[in-house]
Amino acid sequence: MQNPSPAALPPLRGRIQQDAPLAPLTWFRTGGPAEFLVRPADVDDLLLLLRDRPRDLPLTVIGAASNLLVRDGGVRGLVVKLARGFSEIVVEGDGILAGAAALDATVAEHAAAAGLAGLEFLCGIPGAIGGAVAMNAGAYGAEVKDMLDWAEVATPSGLLRLSAQELGFTYRHSTLPQDGVVVRARFRAIPGEATAIAAKMNAIRAAREESQPVRARTGGSTFKNPEGHKAWALIDAAGCRGLQNGDAQISEKHCNFLLNLGVATASDLEGLGETVRARVAAQSGVTLEWEIKRIGEFPA
Template sequence: MPESAAPTLPPLRGRVQAEAPLAAFTWFRTGGPAEWLLRPADAEDLLVLLRDRPAEMPLTVIGAASNLLVRDGGVRGVVVKLARGFSEVMVEADGLVADAAALDATVAEHAAAAGLAGLEFLSGIPGSIGGAVAMNAGAYGTEVKDVLDWAEIATPSGLLRLEAAALGFGYRRAALPEGGIVTRARFRAAPGDAAAIAARMREIRAAREATQPVRARTGGSTFKNPPGEKAWALIDAAGCRGLRIGEAQVSEKHCNFLINLGSATAADLEELGETVRARVAAQSGITLEWEIRRIGEKRA
């Protein structure tokens, strides 16, 4: 971006980087750069950006980037990544408050260490709390909506605290205020048996290890489960297990996961996903909906 355009960003205390590579942040390890990458110092810094940035400047938020595909042409405008100023976890008697950048698994571990039950499912979700709230993440029979008390959300008009009922939760979605970014959230939990909590978390981790390609360059579940169906079963029935385009592959271990075998581009991965969708639609009549979030522009 030309230096003359730099002053369009308001004064910020966090780290601002131009033409910042994003691939290393993503679990796929591929994709183009951000025109601007901002890691806000804290919530106040984030509020300054939301309030004062030019209306024409696009804004994109990324978290742990575990369920994200950054296209090869990169992302215009400013990409916000919440990091050190948003990582605290505070344990309370009947739950805990976690900042948006705290990893889901870390929150589950804090709860377990305090003998609080009900949040074990978070140990099976490879993401951060902000993203978990924004997409109503769920696993092993529990979703964020089932345990959330409230979330604090930064908006252009200020910081809001919204009760769970006001967030319009649905399957893998929440109705956040326009331009809103989750900064922290409170989760309910109940005193429980520490040994039983630890055993449940071991069980969840073992199940993930056995059934998902957790050590591969992947983006988690690629497609949402259609009503009454399992995406992986539809993909398998359409003959897509192990399907490849270049270095992009449908996992043979769990075929609702795409894998970067080493040098796959974002275009390869997206083309593979669209090929899977087309084959599933032709075989079953069901159109799969992407669960992986795709951002940015395709390379010209």
């Protein structure tokens, strides 16, 4: 069967690349290419793509790719990345409107500059708003579900505005419609004292810098915290701190972080993660679940 060409896609105004490298877009800096990488120009462009795309092409959405591992065989079908047309941030009297491509930390900074409290935790989450909503991201005692009023979600049948309740948030999960893509979200906030907001954000940044390998090629928290446990403590107890597989390593600083020390493949990283899962299960009886999203094909 002949590979599809960009001509098979709807007439988009955004950019379409075939066989596009994805590794440079991810924090791990490794992995295979996308069959098609699509950057829609705006919401209307995205809606057209979702409505008229060839149904035999799988759809994958990526954001800042901070919590993502792209397998070495690449990703079949369409990889959608929201960029400039989805990054607007609007400050309102009692909240913030943020596009899906706006970085979490940038949203927190806009809220702080406007004297709005309650969104400080976002400065401790590496990633963008679309992914934060999709996975109910959280840190430092707060989660997206605690502050979200609604999110706008593009679907093949049109644009929906869904409340936090309708999104069915649970730990590191939301229930999006089939082929739904978060494009914008509104967060409520409360008037606060600027120095207190700044102090809280500085404390979050300092704690993150001290406890996490923030300057490494990493993917954020590797595994979800099982109920009643901390993933890092289970990994440490299983003797996995500093464990290596080629250039893939379990961080010695925070052992729920996978690191690419240089030329680790996605297979090296995922394989190390699976070794950790097996050792933790053998040592504690607890099965760790991946928090890092893994997409694409294993190499042939």
